[in-house]
Amino acid sequence: MPSQKALIRRPSPRLAEGLVTHLERTPVDVGLAVEQWEAYAQALRTHGWETVEVEPADDCPDSVFVEDPVVVFRNVALIGRPGAESRRDETAGVEEAVARLGCSVNWVWEPGTLDGGDVLKVGDTLYVGLGGRTNAAGVQQLRATFEPLGARVVAVPVSRVLHLKSAVTALPDGTVVGHEPLVDTPSLFPRFLGVPEESGSHVVLLGGGKLLMAASAPKTADLFAGLGHEPVLVDIGEFEKLEGCVTCLSVRLRELYA
Numbered sequence: 001m002p003s004q005k006a007l008i009r010r011p012s013p014r015l016a017e018g019l020v021t022h023l024e025r026t027p028v029d030v031g032l033a034v035e036q037w038e039a040y041a042q043a044l045r046t047h048g049w050e051t052v053e054v055e056p057a058d059d060c061p062d063s064v065f066v067e068d069p070v071v072v073f074r075n076v077a078l079i080g081r082p083g084a085e086s087r088r089d090e091t092a093g094v095e096e097a098v099a100r101l102g103c104s105v106n107w108v109w110e111p112g113t114l115d116g117g118d119v120l121k122v123g124d125t126l127y128v129g130l131g132g133r134t135n136a137a138g139v140q141q142l143r144a145t146f147e148p149l150g151a152r153v154v155a156v157p158v159s160r161v162l163h164l165k166s167a168v169t170a171l172p173d174g175t176v177v178g179h180e181p182l183v184d185t186p187s188l189f190p191r192f193l194g195v196p197e198e199s200g201s202h203v204v205l206l207g208g209g210k211l212l213m214a215a216s217a218p219k220t221a222d223l224f225a226g227l228g229h230e231p232v233l234v235d236i237g238e239f240e241k242l243e244g245c246v247t248c249l250s251v252r253l254r255e256l257y258a
């Protein structure tokens, strides 16, 4: 039986010092953030995911955004080299966690940079955002790692948001969804659906038609419900102040055999 495990990482006490790039900094309430993170983890568990905590990295303010240090395809994990230097110490704990779960591990090497938030999987296609935290050498290394396993890697420009998955994610049927003013080239995706809210661009596929989404995107949730999906809303407001989304707070591992 394939396992359904989700890596999560407890927020650092220094969360409020996390990076902001495209937003103005506003104060983060770390206590509230921890409550929101616990509710997020509970939502994953309620919908059938076993949560696995990566060792906390208290000195790394952005470590809660656990999807960024790694890309997993089938049972192979590529440990990224974060585009932001302040995030480079986050990788060791994530590497240890994926290895413990039985993944084969590869690494992105200098001069490559690659953030997991820049990689969107749609079936066997890996769209990779180029322009912010991920560079051309990182894309080449992603190709070299995953194309031999049957992945097709498609590089797409990202200039208006932090990561590719800040701009677009995909519904269970593969339709790519995004808030058009923030998507550089919607025509690169075979099927694209515009959504009315920025945070409506971010869905985590929970299985069975359920979509984990931010509570800040109620109109998009209605749109998706009207299309036959089942939105599950969580408040991640404190993380949104740091350019975090529902996608970046976990790494779902669907193809491990445990």
Ligand SMILES: NC(=O)NCCC[C@H](N)C(=O)O
Residues within 6 Å of the ligand: 018, 019, 020, 021, 062, 065, 067, 068, 084, 087, 116, 117, 118, 162, 163, 165, 166, 242, 243, 244, 245, 247, 248
């Ligand atoms: N995948 C993501 O969208 N990650 C969000 C990272 C936010 C963090 N403050 C950062 O700038 O790296």
